[in-house]
Amino acid sequence: MSLSPEQVKQVALLARLSLPPEKVEPYARQLSNILEMVGQLSSASTDAVAPMAHPLDMVQRLRPDVVSEPDRRDDYQAIAPAVENGLYLVPKVIE
């Protein structure tokens, strides 16, 4: 399996990564090599095998429905790149 430069640009868009034009071709080559290596998986016969998402056979724990977190809004906002009046700032979303 190989990825074309166009496909790399599409994947980068999906992943929200800006790629400088000169990096597209090297990435296409490297990602193709990785996918080629990954292609070995097709040699395994997995018809009757259940997928394994996780090593432990466990279910999500439940806890009593009570407040367990203190309010630390100010601490978390203090490490944000841009805030104003307790709100996170982003560029204008509505034109």
Place this chain on the structure above:
Amino acid sequence: MHTSSLKELAAGLKARRFSSRELTQHYLGRIERLDPGLNSYITVTAERALKQADAADALLAQGQGGPLTGIPLAQKDIFCTAGVRTSCGSKMLDKFVAPYDATIVKKLDAAGMVMLGKANMDEFAMGSSNETSFYGPVKNPWDVTRVPGGSSGGSVAAVAAGLAPIATATDTGGSIRQPAALTNLTGIKPTYGRVSRFGMIAFASSLDQAGVVARSAEDAAAVLQAMSGFDPLDSTSVERPVDDHVAALDRPIKGLRIGLPKEYFAEGLDAGSRAAIEAAVKVFESLGAVVKEVSLPNAPLSVPTYYVVAPAEASSNLARFDGVRYGHRCDNPVNLKDLYERSRGEGFGAEVQRRIMVGTYVLSHGYYDAYYLKAQKVRRLIYDDFRRAFDEVDLVLGPTAQNVAFKLGDKTDDPVAMYLNDIYTIAANLAGIPAMSLPCGFVEGLPVGLQLMGNFFDESRMLNAAHQYQLATDFHKQWPKGFAS
């Protein structure tokens, strides 16, 4: 002082032969003198360390404190430390000061340990050579033209060079064991779910597990025990008491059944490393272990399986870095999409970007079944191989890496060649079982690591076997030239 075991250091502290402040200053002095040549620390927290040391000394003066009180350590910079920069080796988090402590940081602080600083690492723990760090590569103390392995390269270089008596580390596909092997250390990745992941920056959540790198199995046992245990803040933490690893060390290993997977001794393993491993097998036999061949037929598919599962999980985990709530933000974004794309494009290095793109691709419409679902099925086959092996044997033994440490820059342009460094270590992460590496010899003066893999929650048995081996050998006591004195 830096050549002492943790037990010896604890005895010295208890007898007041030296104080924790003196011990801490000794390490801080070594870091200042020797780390410029190694780059093992991203941040040194001298002030915080001396404060912790004074608190430990106050406890010790009252005859209180435990076996780790007053003993320094390095924390891998993947663990959140309140009030201290937690970079994860990335420009993305270069200015990130964590608002809370990881659970293991809390636990080791509570045990009285003294944090010397935050250890260098591959960016977001993605790498096998510590060359993807935003803060520059770490050098191997055994040969500074060579890599220390990764991703816990700073942790191992610091301990191997005596810039910390012990260090925390994490292992998603071999990031504790491979660097431990390349620097003559003992490193253990416990069973998935044994150590809390709360506050440990996520890479691949179904594989990530924290552990330690140490100068011996005995040292590793003491700190691993203090780190382990149930944590309600981690939804995959296991509710099960922690075994007494330290008490288990002294058991004889007569009758211990050790399996040698034939796939781990096939083509690709360096001849010198093979000879060292085979000699180690003889030592285990002389200690009464019973050795037989086993088979892990799907183990050769570990690397391709991992390079679907891990990037898939990483692409999802790293979606949180959006330039909005914390981390790097680009200048003057024109719109939201530009903000996301440039913040992430500037904040992440090349290897992290590659893995995010691979992950995004294998999860995307039309490719999900062929890649992600297929990899999850092969993961089950790899897991089943271990289940069968552990019906026959107690531990599985093999090499940790195919070769000794390679030269800096040798594999940076070839991601696939770099990925093959973890050919022997990845299967344990996919299965979720505990695994460790310990020193077993040298090839042209460079350390060789031996890997032990155990059944679920069998850390004590592995550490016991490693300790008994270390009582019979002295490979782990060797120091890289220029660092012992």
